[in-house]
Amino acid sequence: MPTSFLEIVELPDGRIALRRAEDEEALVVLDFSADAKAFLQGQHIEVAKAMLNVGVQMAGRLAEGDFQHEEEARVLH
Template sequence: MPTSFLEIVELPDGSIVLRRAEDEGVLVTLDFSDDAKAFLQGQHVEIAKAMFNTGVQMAGRVSEGDFEREEEGPRVLH
C-alpha cells in the first residue's frame, strides 16, 4: 500500500473509520454498540484511536516481513 496520511473520522451514523486523508474510501470501520459506548463512558473514540494505532503498527510489521504466521488454516481470535 502506498504511503499516505491516514485519518480517523467519526461518521454521522456513529461509525469510526480509518481512511486515507486524500480519499473518501474507508479502509477500516469500527462500530461500537450502545452498551459498549455506555461501558466506555463516552471514551469509545479514544479506544478506537488506540485500536487503529495498533493495527497500523501491525500492518507495518507485516509489510516489512517482521511478522510471520506459523499456523495454517482457521484461527481462533480472542
C-alpha cells in the same frame, strides 16, 4: 499500500473510520454498540484511536515481513 497520510474520522452515523486523508472511502470501520459506548462511558473514540493505531503498526510490521504466516487455524479472543 502506497504511503499516504491516514486520518481517523467519526462518520455521520457515529461509526469511526480510518481512511486516507485524500480519500472518502474508509479502509477500516469500527462500529461500537450502544452497550459498548455506555460501558466505555463516552470514551469509545479514544478506544477506537488506540485500536486503529495498533492495527496500523501491526500492518506495517506485516508489510516488513516481521511476522511468520501460520498455516493452522488460530483462536481469536
